[in-house]
Amino acid sequence: MRVLISGAGPAGLTLAACLLRQGITPVVVEKAEAVREAGYAVGIHVNGWNVAERLGIIESLRANALDLGRSEYRNLHDTPLFRYDYKHFSAAADGKMLAIMRDALVRVLHEHLDGRLGVRFATQIDAMTEADNCLSVRFSNGEVEDFDLVVAADGYRSRVRHLWFGPHEMFLRPLGYRAAAWRLPEGPAMDSSFVGFMDVDRQAGLYRVGDGTAATLFCWRDEETGRVAAEDRQRNLQDIFGSWPSMISATLDQEIEWNNCFFDTIAQVEVPDWSRGRVVLLGDAAHCMTFLSGQGTSTAMAGAYILAEELAAKPVSEALASYEARLKPLTLALQAQSKKIGGHYVPRSRLGILVQSWLIPIMMRPPFVRLAVKKMLAKALPLDDTAS
Numbered sequence: 001m002r003v004l005i006s007g008a009g010p011a012g013l014t015l016a017a018c019l020l021r022q023g024i025t026p027v028v029v030e031k032a033e034a035v036r037e038a039g040y041a042v043g044i045h046v047n048g049w050n051v052a053e054r055l056g057i058i059e060s061l062r063a064n065a066l067d068l069g070r071s072e073y074r075n076l077h078d079t080p081l082f083r084y085d086y087k088h089f090s091a092a093a094d095g096k097m098l099a100i101m102r103d104a105l106v107r108v109l110h111e112h113l114d115g116r117l118g119v120r121f122a123t124q125i126d127a128m129t130e131a132d133n134c135l136s137v138r139f140s141n142g143e144v145e146d147f148d149l150v151v152a153a154d155g156y157r158s159r160v161r162h163l164w165f166g167p168h169e170m171f172l173r174p175l176g177y178r179a180a181a182w183r184l185p186e187g188p189a190m191d192s193s194f195v196g197f198m199d200v201d202r203q204a205g206l207y208r209v210g211d212g213t214a215a216t217l218f219c220w221r222d223e224e225t226g227r228v229a230a231e232d233r234q235r236n237l238q239d240i241f242g243s244w245p246s247m248i249s250a251t252l253d254q255e256i257e258w259n260n261c262f263f264d265t266i267a268q269v270e271v272p273d274w275s276r277g278r279v280v281l282l283g284d285a286a287h288c289m290t291f292l293s294g295q296g297t298s299t300a301m302a303g304a305y306i307l308a309e310e311l312a313a314k315p316v317s318e319a320l321a322s323y324e325a326r327l328k329p330l331t332l333a334l335q336a337q338s339k340k341i342g343g344h345y346v347p348r349s350r351l352g353i354l355v356q357s358w359l360i361p362i363m364m365r366p367p368f369v370r371l372a373v374k375k376m377l378a379k380a381l382p383l384d385d386t387a388s
Helices: 010-021 047-055 058-064 086-092 102-113 159-164 230-241 246-252 296-313 316-345 350-363 368-376
Strands: 003-006 027-030 041-045 070-074 080-085 097-101 119-121 125-131 134-139 144-147 149-152 172-181 194-199 202-208 214-221 262-269 279-281
Touching: 003 010, 003 144, 010 027, 010 047, 010 102, 010 296, 041 047, 041 102, 041 296, 047 058, 047 296, 058 097, 058 102, 080 086, 080 350, 086 097, 086 368, 097 102, 125 159, 134 149, 149 159, 159 279, 172 316, 194 246, 194 350, 202 230, 202 246, 214 230, 230 246, 262 316, 296 316, 316 350, 350 368
Parallel strands: 003 027, 003 149, 027 119, 070 194, 149 279
Antiparallel strands: 041 097, 070 080, 125 134, 134 144, 172 214, 172 262, 194 202, 202 214
């Protein structure tokens, strides 16, 4: 079976590793010229953790994980609102939880595949045509190859989905926010592993990465959904956050290389059917639930494992139907939960901020933290089950 994976992010590389376990060697293409260094922290827990254990990479992920401990939020007067310790949260998950920068996760997966599979960088799909029992794919370099299956693992603005399923507007469901994230070459002095500032309709924070750098995460309420040109993004952020305390405003005085940053509308992806013929969607291309859920990467990894398992056991059409049936109920539940989280993450009122300042420290301490973990984390999927 010839499988083409478009996208060398966590979903695509996890699928490649899982297919190799099943004796299937895929082709992986990636439009970037090299491994991307951009991105923010992602969570590995429950289903992502279980996949990582099966692939034998969990210790590498632990070694590259962020050392998160005390986190604190402040108001715009730089006065503390509330604090909590991430280690309490991790302990409540029996230690099977970690946060890792997206690029670090991708590097671990590349190292796991090294010597067994290479990635064709600076390459993307330009066109696909149905042929006799296969798909004929034309790449951006002009080459044409035939495949039994094409997997779109190229993010929530998936090029493959746009080519084969329809324009983005058919599937993107904006939640009314924008977000921006980038790395700072030199992080500011911080007493906590994460420091966030919160105001009505806005939130911004910094966290230590562990190599002397820091990372940012800005989120604000915005009903506009159009793309913001790269040359306008920093001014946009300065208009919103430029008068905030210096820990935040100073990050906007530095030049930002937007090619290695995230700046976009926060939108979920809802696709009625994840496959069409010999093309199937994976990860954010199929079911983006946004960073608000904290579940996207782990769910994508689980989807990759399940898809590989099904493809090894069944004909393509049956495998794609089983993959969707096994994973979709969970993604729908997590998307519904993510929509609710937005109003808490970016409070709509002063009262909302006060409620959070009182409630979160309580919920993040024993014995209540176990209840919070149970409510927030995804249910464990039966990964090794290909029963029809």
